[in-house]
Amino acid sequence: MKAIAGLIALALLWSTVSAKAEDAPPPPGCEVPANLLTTESTLKKVAEAVKTEGRLDIMVIGSRSATVVAADGTGFPGRMEAALRDKLPTIKVSVNLQLQIKKTAADVSGSLAQILDGKQPTLVIWQTGTVDAMRAVDPDDFRTAVDEGVAALQKHGADVVLMNLQYGPRMETMITTAPYLDVMRVVAQQYEVPLFDRFSIMHHWNETGQFDLFNNSRGIELAKRVHDCLGRALATFVIDAAHIKPAELRTQQ
Amino acid sequence: MTSVTDQPAGGLPESAAEDRAPPPSPPARKAPDPVSGPAPGERELRLDLFRGLALWLIFVDHLPPNLFTWLTIRNYGFSDATEIFIFISGYTAAFVYGRAMTDRGFVVASARILKRVWQIYVAHVFLFTIFLAEISYVATSFENPLYTEEMGILDFLKQPDVTIVQALLLKFRPVNMDVLPLYIVLMLFLPLILWLMQRKPDLTLGLSVVIYAITWEFDLNLPAYPNGVWFFNPFAWQLLFVFGAWCALGGAKRMAPLLSSRILLGICIAYLLAAFFVTLTWHMPRLGHFVPRIIEQWMYPINKTDLDVLRFMHFLALAAVAVRFLPSNWPGLRSRWLKPAILCGQHSLEIFCLGVFLAFAGHFVLAEVAGGALIHVVVSLSGIVIMSAAAAVFSWYKRVAAKGGKDAKSAEANADLAGGGS
Numbered sequence: 204m205k206a207i208a209g210l211i212a213l214a215l216l217w218s219t220v221s222a223k224a225e226d227a228p229p230p231p232g233c234e235v236p237a238n239l240l241t242t243e244s245t246l247k248k249v250a251e252a253v254k255t256e257g258r259l260d261i262m263v264i265g266s267r268s269a270t271v272v273a274a275d276g277t278g279f280p281g282r283m284e285a286a287l288r289d290k291l292p293t294i295k296v297s298v299n300l301q302l303q304i305k306k307t308a309a310d311v312s313g314s315l316a317q318i319l320d321g322k323q324p325t326l327v328i329w330q331t332g333t334v335d336a337m338r339a340v341d342p343d344d345f346r347t348a349v350d351e352g353v354a355a356l357q358k359h360g361a362d363v364v365l366m367n368l369q370y371g372p373r374m375e376t377m378i379t380t381a382p383y384l385d386v387m388r389v390v391a392q393q394y395e396v397p398l399f400d401r402f403s404i405m406h407h408w409n410e411t412g413q414f415d416l417f418n419n420s421r422g423i424e425l426a427k428r429v430h431d432c433l434g435r436a437l438a439t440f441v442i443d444a445a446h447i448k449p450a451e452l453r454t455q456q
Numbered sequence: 457m458t459s460v461t462d463q464p465a466g467g468l469p470e471s472a473a474e475d476r477a478p479p480p481s482p483p484a485r486k487a488p489d490p491v492s493g494p495a496p497g498e499r500e501l502r503l504d505l506f507r508g509l510a511l512w513l514i515f516v517d518h519l520p521p522n523l524f525t526w527l528t529i530r531n532y533g534f535s536d537a538t539e540i541f542i543f544i545s546g547y548t549a550a551f552v553y554g555r556a557m558t559d560r561g562f563v564v565a566s567a568r569i570l571k572r573v574w575q576i577y578v579a580h581v582f583l584f585t586i587f588l589a590e591i592s593y594v595a596t597s598f599e600n601p602l603y604t605e606e607m608g609i610l611d612f613l614k615q616p617d618v619t620i621v622q623a624l625l626l627k628f629r630p631v632n633m634d635v636l637p638l639y640i641v642l643m644l645f646l647p648l649i650l651w652l653m654q655r656k657p658d659l660t661l662g663l664s665v666v667i668y669a670i671t672w673e674f675d676l677n678l679p680a681y682p683n684g685v686w687f688f689n690p691f692a693w694q695l696l697f698v699f700g701a702w703c704a705l706g707g708a709k710r711m712a713p714l715l716s717s718r719i720l721l722g723i724c725i726a727y728l729l730a731a732f733f734v735t736l737t738w739h740m741p742r743l744g745h746f747v748p749r750i751i752e753q754w755m756y757p758i759n760k761t762d763l764d765v766l767r768f769m770h771f772l773a774l775a776a777v778a779v780r781f782l783p784s785n786w787p788g789l790r791s792r793w794l795k796p797a798i799l800c801g802q803h804s805l806e807i808f809c810l811g812v813f814l815a816f817a818g819h820f821v822l823a824e825v826a827g828g829a830l831i832h833v834v835v836s837l838s839g840i841v842i843m844s845a846a847a848a849v850f851s852w853y854k855r856v857a858a859k860g861g862k863d864a865k866s867a868e869a870n871a872d873l874a875g876g877g878s
Contacts, residue, residue, distance in 0.1 A: 243745065267605035305608075337609045339684035346757055373598055374606045375520050376819045377591065379631050379687070382760070388738070389756045406521075410829065417823055418600055426602035 233432040234413065235404050240440050242397035248362040249445035252325040253452070258295040259287065261441075262361075264311060264318060265330035267304050268369050271426045280328075282434020283441075290438060290449050299324065307335045308345055312352035319359055326441065327356045328399070330366035332383040342382040349390045363396045364441065370405035372417050397444045399437055405429070501789040501798055502782060507544040508801030508847075511811055512840050513537035518632045518815035519839070520822060522832035531739070533731040534758055534770040538635060542693055543771065545639065545804070546700025549646055550653065554705055557650050566647035573643045579809045580636040583816075584623045587630050590816055594823075612682065622681035629680065632815055634687040635808070641678075641690040642697045649698055653705055661707070664698035667691060672762060685761070692762040696771070715776055724773035731770050796844035803850045807843050814839040 263280040270278035284298035391398035409416040513528045530536035557565035595610040622628035626637040653660045677685035737743040800807045818835040
């Protein structure tokens with residue numbers, strides 16, 4: 204039953220997504236409904252840097268869930284870099300991952316000066332919320348921290364994308380995620396910053412059966428595939444939010 | 457669980473009586489008007505109904521989001537089932553123990569309340585044990601590297617000594633186990649609230665508002681373990697409980713003229729619609745642009761921990777509209793379709809605990825046996841059916857035990873002799 208429902212959902216999705224797909228289609232199982240990848244906020248600095256300088260420097264600030272095993276290329280930051288290079292072959296893309304393991308949003312927010320020291324990324328993707336949710340940090344404090352962090356990043360001259368928590372079906376009895384998801388949505392709206400809704404996307408994948416996130420296996424295959432898809436989705440999200448048309452870029456060159 | 461489920465038959469009708477909705481508070485009333493309670497001597501079935509529905513909604517909200525989640529009121533406004541549950545608990549507790557306090561005096565009534573507190577505490581510890589078992593199972597069997605970070609939450613299992621003591625102190629409360637500790641603290645203060653409420657009701661309500669305001673001003677809360685604060689801040693949520701008590705002890709009657717006013721009804725409906733629209737923007741962010749920025753900044757975040765004023769107002773508006781459109785003599789209250797909800801509302805503590813347990817079990821089934829939308833719906837539905845069936849059994853047992861009132865009493869005495877009893 205689950206498989207049939209998944210297949211039907213896949214087929215439906217495929218019919219909506221495939222019309223949009225431009226270059227190489229993503230591997231099966233990576234589909235994300237369009238409404239989860241649209242944002243009203245624009246990445247102006249990214250658009251500008253891509254158009255005028257032909258380069259895109261991205262910094263990912265993330266916690267442990269930004270990696271699969273360690274800081275190798277298999278986590279979503281590395282996969283996004285590969286996807287961006289693929290989609291924007293004429294642009295010099297670089298992705299720098301700043302792992303802040305076991306740090307709350309407040310910790311990260313307080314050490315941004317250090318993290319950014321000497322670097323001038325065009326775009327900072329800030330993945331946060333997991334540590335705060337696990338430690339049940341007061342949502343008000345979490346909001347203040349994300350607020351200050353986003354403001355500081357913008358002041359530093361970077362475009363910002365917020366990325367929220369992972370969805371994990373087994374985690375629901377253990378971690379209360381809702382207040383942290385809410386806060387991130389609100390802050391994103393307030394600062395007109397695109398929010399990459401990792402939680403809803405993974406939830407969607409689990410619901411439609413594209414990924415079995417209940418999976419018990421200790422192998423890293425599933426994690427690698429999920430991160431690959433997240434990286435692709437993130438690349439699409441960034442390109443769309445910056446209103447970059449890969450085809451136009453190519454003709455310009 | 458014994459001391460909780462056995463309680464209706466335990467020869468202590470007064471403690472069991474808390475779960476029964478009281479008859480209407482005004483003793484003499486000409487005819488039941490739409491706003492106030494039913495004719496004297498009848499049970500206020502509306503309280504039972506709404507508490508039963510609240511228990512169902514809490515159960516559904518505790519399950520992973522699914523189709524049924526869309527039916528719960530938190531998707532249509534600011535407040536959710538917790539507000540209903542706490543308000544009605546305050547109302548019924550004040551009614552039942554208020555009468556006990558008038559009849560038997562402060563000390564006896566307080567003793568009964570403390571006994572009830574003990575039962576709730578035991579229920580909480582029981583649920584914690586089940587939670588621990590489930591979590592330990594997950595910790596030993598689940599090692600998906602995708603969730604390495606999130607599994608860090610299970611680090612507390614490495615020091616069971618600290619964790620269990622903190623749980624007994626109500627400081628360590630896992631997901632979905634926040635309501636009972638709140639209820640315990642509120643009930644602990646009930647003797648004091650009642651004593652004052654019977655003398656100076658408006659002053660008591662006023663004090664409650666002052667504590668609420670101070671809580672917001674100075675960020676008061678109780679500490680939690682390993683860090684953070686109580687998810688339901690008792691200093692803030694007491695407002696609903698005390699307001700419920702105030703309504704039970706005559707406030708509802710005094711508010712009746714206000715509640716029949718068309719202007720108030722209009723305001724309430726307008727507010728509910730506005731809240732509905734704002735909630736809609738959460739699910740459809742595109743609509744968010746219709747909410748003016750100033751309002752957004754003033755409104756967010758809508759704080760559940762400290763019972764945001766917007767949530768409280770939303771509950772009041774809901775209650776006012778419900779009271780207005782659902783008169784206590786509404787024949788539907790006797791219909792067999794609403795019977796399950798009413799029965800659940802009449803055994804709230806047992807059904808609440810069962811609901812938390814079923815939510816754990818539901819998570820477990822969905823995780824270990826099968827997932828998917830269909831199974832989700834099946835789990836939600838069977839949970840509600842089990843809750844209703846259990847409530848029916850409790851009612852039946854209570855009726856049987858009440859018939860043989862004397863037998864039950866002597867059985868209780870025998871149990872005491874044998875070192876058992878409640």
